[in-house]
Amino acid sequence: MTDSQKHIIGLVIYPGMTALDIVGPQQVFSALPNVQIHRIWKTLDPIETDDGMVILPDTTFDHCPPLDVLCVGGGLKQMAIIDDPEILGFLRRQGSTAKFITSVCGGSMFLAKAGLLQGYRAATHWMMREHLAALGVEVGTERVVIDRNRMTGGGVTAGIDFGLVVAKALCGEEAAKIAQLLMEYNPAPPFDAGSPEKAGPDLVNKATSYAMGTLGLQVE
Structure with a gap:
C-alpha cells in the first residue's frame, strides 16, 4: 500500500461492548494520515455499550469493504453473543484477506472463536485469560502482543497502546508519535x-x- 492509498480500518461494535476498547484505538487512528475508519455492526441501529454510552455504526457486515485492519473489542456482556454466527462469519471472511487481524481486551475471544488465533499468541483482559487459553490460544500478559500479523491488546486502556502499535505498522513511527502527542498520552x-x-x-x-x-x- 502506498502513502497515497487509504488504510481501511474496521472496528466491530456490538451491544454490551466496552466503549473504550474501541474509542481508544479510534482516537489514535483518527489522527493518522490516509485512513478510513468503519464502525461495523449487523445493522445501522444505535449500539448501547456496557456503560450506557450509545455509538452509531456507519457500516454493516454486508456492506463492509475489504479491510486492511480488522479490530474487535471486548465487553462485559460479550459472552451473550460470543458464538453469534453472523459475527464469527464476518470475522472469518474479513480475516482471510485483512493485512492485520487485531483485538482489544476480550475481543480476542471472538477472534479465537472464529479460528483466527490458532497457533498464535494473544493478549486479553486479565479476567479472560483462562477462557482464552481454554480455546487453545497461547496467552500473553503484555499490554500488546504482536505475533506476525496478529496484534492484540490487553484490557480496556491497553487499547490506546495497541492503537499506537498499529499506527506505527501502518504509517511509521513518526506518525504514531504525533498521534500520541496530539492525544497528550502521557500516563501517570x-x-x-x-x-x-x-x-x-x-x-x-x-x-x-x-x-x-x-x-x-x-x-x-
Whole structure:
C-alpha cells in the first residue's frame, strides 16, 4: 500500500461492548494520515455499550469493504453473543484477506472463536485469560502482543497502546508519535493497581466480585 492509498480500518461494535476498547484505538487512528475508519455492526441501529454510552455504526457486515485492519473489542456482556454466527462469519471472511487481524481486551475471544488465533499468541483482559487459553490460544500478559500479523491488546486502556502499535505498522513511527502527542498520552496514574499482579489478591477478588455481581460478567 502506498502513502497515497487509504488504510481501511474496521472496528466491530456490538451491544454490551466496552466503549473504550474501541474509542481508544479510534482516537489514535483518527489522527493518522490516509485512513478510513468503519464502525461495523449487523445493522445501522444505535449500539448501547456496557456503560450506557450509545455509538452509531456507519457500516454493516454486508456492506463492509475489504479491510486492511480488522479490530474487535471486548465487553462485559460479550459472552451473550460470543458464538453469534453472523459475527464469527464476518470475522472469518474479513480475516482471510485483512493485512492485520487485531483485538482489544476480550475481543480476542471472538477472534479465537472464529479460528483466527490458532497457533498464535494473544493478549486479553486479565479476567479472560483462562477462557482464552481454554480455546487453545497461547496467552500473553503484555499490554500488546504482536505475533506476525496478529496484534492484540490487553484490557480496556491497553487499547490506546495497541492503537499506537498499529499506527506505527501502518504509517511509521513518526506518525504514531504525533498521534500520541496530539492525544497528550502521557500516563501517570495516581495508583499502581492497574494489573492483577500489582493490585494484589484482595483487590483482584473485589474487582472480580464487582464484575460478576454488579455487571453480570460470567467469570469462573
